[in-house]
Amino acid sequence: MRTFEYVRPLDVPDALAAHAGDTATAYLAGGTTQLDLMKDGVLEPARLVDITRLPMRGIFTEGTALRVGALTTMEELAADPTVERRLPLVREALLLGASVQLRNMATIGGNLLQRTRCRYFRDPGVAACNKRAPGSGCAAVTGPARMHAILGVSERCIALHASDVAVALVALDAVVHVEGPEGDRSVPLTEFYVEAGTRPEVEHTLGHGELITAVEIPRLPETTRSGYLKVRDRVSYEFALTSAAVALDIENGMIRDARIGLGGVGSKPWRAAAAEEVLRDAPPGPAVFREAAEAAVTGAWTVPGTEFKVELAKRTLVRQLTTVSEVAP
C-alpha cells in the first residue's frame, strides 16, 4: 500500500477544506471498500480524510420522508423502527447485504459509492480495464465472467454495481444530499448514477471532493406492500446473482402504483421503469407479471457467462411480484 497522510476533521467545512478537490485525496468512512482497494493497489490516495467523526449520523423524520445521515451504518438503518414498519424492502436489502461485522462498519453514504466487485477491476495485474485504466479495454468481456452486469453495459465494461440497498433506494426515489466546495445540492438517486456508456470510469455525478451528507428516503404509503428478494449462490453472505426490490400499492384488485429496482444486473442500481409502466393500472397476476419482467430486461447485453441472468432476473422479479402481491402463482 502506498503511504498516505491521514487527517481526521471534526466538521463538514473542515473535511471539505482538507479534501480541497485534490485528485490524490479520498474520503474514508467505513473503509470496507476504500481500504480493501488500497490493499489491492487499485486505489492509491496520498491523503485520506477520515470523515467518521463528522456530525452526519442518525435517522430523522422530515415530513413524509426519513432523513438518514450519511454516516449511519447499515446495521443502524436496518434496526430503525420506521424502516422496519414502513420500508421492509430497505430493511431486507440491508440485512441481506453483508455480514453483521461489515454492516456495523459500512455507512449508507459509503454503500452508495461502493466500487464494483469485478475481479478484473480489482486486480491491477490485469491490464485491460476501462474503469481502472480508461482506454485499456475490458478483460471481463473476453475472459470468464459471471458476477457481471447485463443492463446499462457494452463491450467497453460489464462491471456490476453490487449494492443491495441502493436497488431499494433507487426504486423509492431516494434523494442524495451533497455538500461541496460550491455549496449544497440535492440529487435524485435515479439521476445520481451514470451508466457505463462510453466512459466506464465515470460512475456517478458527484464531483471530486463533494461529500454525501444525508440520504432522504420517502416513506411508502401505509397501503403499500414491499420486499426484497435476493438470489445467490449460497444462502447467506454472498453477492446477488439477481435481486428485485418491489413495492406495490394494490387497491380493489388493481395495481395503483408499482416501484421496481433490480440488482445483480446493472452497471448502476437499476430502476425498472418500463416494468412499472406495464403493471400500473393492471390487475396483478402471472401474465402481467411476466410481461413486466420481459419489459424489465429489454436491452440486455450479455457475454456467454452472463446469458443466464436474463431469464433469472425475469423469474426473480416475477417471484417477488407474486410474493408482494400475494397473488397465487
Add this chain to the structure above:
Amino acid sequence: MTFTPEVPPAAPDSHPGVAGTTTAFTVNGTPRSVAADTRVTLLDALRDLLALTGTKKGCDQGACGACTVHVDGRRVLACLTLLAQCEGREVTTIEGLSRDGRPHPMQEAFVRHDGFQCGYCTPGQIMSAVALLREDRARTDKDIREFMSGNLCRCAAYPNIVAAIRDVAQRGGVDADL
C-alpha cells in the same frame, strides 16, 4: 569475491513527515498509545505492535471474519479498520473475554461442544458469537447461522459452533454464571 545482496532502497515517503500517527485507545480495558505508520490496520497493530496474537489474520480483505473484534461494543473487522480510526475507541479482543482467570462462557461452550477443528477461525467465531448474543439474535438455529455467516470455518465445524452458541443462549446468555 563476496556476494553482496543488493538492498532495495526504502520506499520513498510521498508526504514526508506526515505518514506516522499516534493513536490513543483502550484495549481490553487498558489504555494504550501506539505510534505507527498510517497504513497500519487495527489487526496488524494488535498482533505485531501489542503482541495480542489471538486475533487472527485470515483473508485480510474483509471476507472471512477471522479478525473479528469489538470496537465500542460492536463486532467489526480489524483488517479493514485503520489503527488511526480507533482514536478514543474501546477495543475488545479474544484476550479480553476471560473474567477472574476463568474462560468466558462462550469459550467454555466452544470447548464443551468441540466447536473447532484447526482453531484458526475460533477467536473470530467467539467474538462474533458473544456479540450475537448481546444483539439478541440467537433465538433459533436458523438465526444463529444467518447472523454468524460472516465468520467462515474452512474445517466446517459449523454444526458444533451452532450447538455451542445455542447452549450459551439457552443457559441465559453471556452474562449468566455457567
